Amino acid sequence: MINVLFAAQPDGWDSYETPLKEAIANAGVEAFLATDIPPADVDYIIYAPSSPLQDFTPYTRAKAVLNLWAGVEKIVGNPTLKIPLTRMVDSGLSQGMSEWVTGHTLRHHLGMDAHINCAPGVWINVAPPLAWDRKVTVLGLGELGTACAKMLSQVGFDVTGWSRSAKDVDGIRCLSGDAGLTEALSGAEIVVLLLPDTPATENTLNAKTLALLAKGACIINPGRGPLIDDDALLAALDSGQIGHATLDVFRIEPLPEKHPFWHHPRVTVTPHVAAETRAKYSALTVAENIRRGEAGEPFLHLVDRSAGY
Structure with a gap:
């Protein structure tokens, strides 16, 4: 059993909880998904840069931060983030x-x-x-x-x-x-x-x-x-x-x-509506990257920190 922290804006939990749980289970991964897991117990962080979580230092066990946004400019330079960061790409x-x-x-x-x-x-x-x-x-x-x-x-x-x-x-x-x-x-x-x-x-x-x-x-x-x-x-x-x-x-x-x-x-x-992250589709990308992390395979859409994206 792995622990997956949902650390995007709290109001996103209602729309993401069911699609994420279903996608992760369908990927063959047994996981506990929640918004309030103790940092030392977290294996993966599902994230949006607008999240209150800005200090990644306590997350000593975490294997990756899985961003729900296509853009990563607000997190890529975070000096406390030492683990792999992926950006959102989905259909x-x-x-x-x-x-x-x-x-x-x-x-x-x-x-x-x-x-x-x-x-x-x-x-x-x-x-x-x-x-x-x-x-x-x-x-x-x-x-x-x-x-x-x-x-x-x-x-x-x-x-x-x-x-x-x-x-x-x-x-x-x-x-x-x-x-x-x-x-x-x-x-x-x-x-x-x-x-x-x-x-x-x-x-x-x-x-x-x-x-x-x-x-x-x-x-x-x-x-x-x-x-x-x-x-x-x-x-x-x-x-x-x-x-x-x-x-x-x-x-x-x-x-x-x-x-x-x-x-x-x-x-x-127009009010930043050109492309919204939709839980139904982005959950599939998140679940696949968790599966890959557990299988020791390369993550999809890994951010190149030196390039900034």
């Missing part, structure tokens, strides 16, 4: 993000806002280009970025993917490195940001890189707030270089009421 996250990104990409591609918001009697009879004539760039080719790039490609978009290190994704034009970023952004009409939040990715979109995009391009950011220089984006929106920005993530969340994004006519704010 529900990938599908949810792909649906959200594809929906907003199609919204901008088809010009839906102009039709929905037009005044009575205004007849906007302008057809958009076909998807294969629309240049879409996805920045970040991890699990979520790759899933989104593939779905957009299946719709028919001309998709380019960029990542800091070289990647190879079937059916997607893949670029990497600084020169590749310039090429990926040059002339792009819709840009989707799905990079991790690290010092190397901060302000990936700035005054210089925004100027590379096609005039009137649209930005879609369901990744991380610091990927964009806010002031540079506002200036590009005001000049018309950027036609619209749909933003799901921000440097400060919830987004402060007086922030200019709330009031800008070319900005859509």
Whole structure:
């Protein structure tokens, strides 16, 4: 019998308790799962960075911290965390993000806002280009970025993917490195940001890189707030270089009421809902990693502390 501590926000226990217990049992592991196990008796920690648990020193027996979020920037630098840390990758996250990104990409591609918001009697009879004539760039080719790039490609978009290190994704034009970023952004009409939040990715979109995009391009950011220089984006929106920005993530969340994004006519704010962790699916990933830990197999989705993700 192993002991598994649920150390995410307390209000998540109600939705996670049954799926986790079922998934762990189905993985063939006999476990006691609870929210109040003495630290010295804990074998695995199911975690969210918003948890009150911030000091891992007392958890001397624990074998791994299994994060329920895709993002780990709020925990990866914790000096008390000495054991393996995994991030959440599951089919529900990938599908949810792909649906959200594809929906907003199609919204901008088809010009839906102009039709929905037009005044009575205004007849906007302008057809958009076909998807294969629309240049879409996805920045970040991890699990979520790759899933989104593939779905957009299946719709028919001309998709380019960029990542800091070289990647190879079937059916997607893949670029990497600084020169590749310039090429990926040059002339792009819709840009989707799905990079991790690290010092190397901060302000990936700035005054210089925004100027590379096609005039009137649209930005879609369901990744991380610091990927964009806010002031540079506002200036590009005001000049018309950027036609619209749909933003799901921000440097400060919830987004402060007086922030200019709330009031800008070319900005859509959504409340960090692009991809939610759903207990039904994330429990399967957690259970598989516990099974692997007990079997002496490598953990899935292990975080590279040096890279920050």
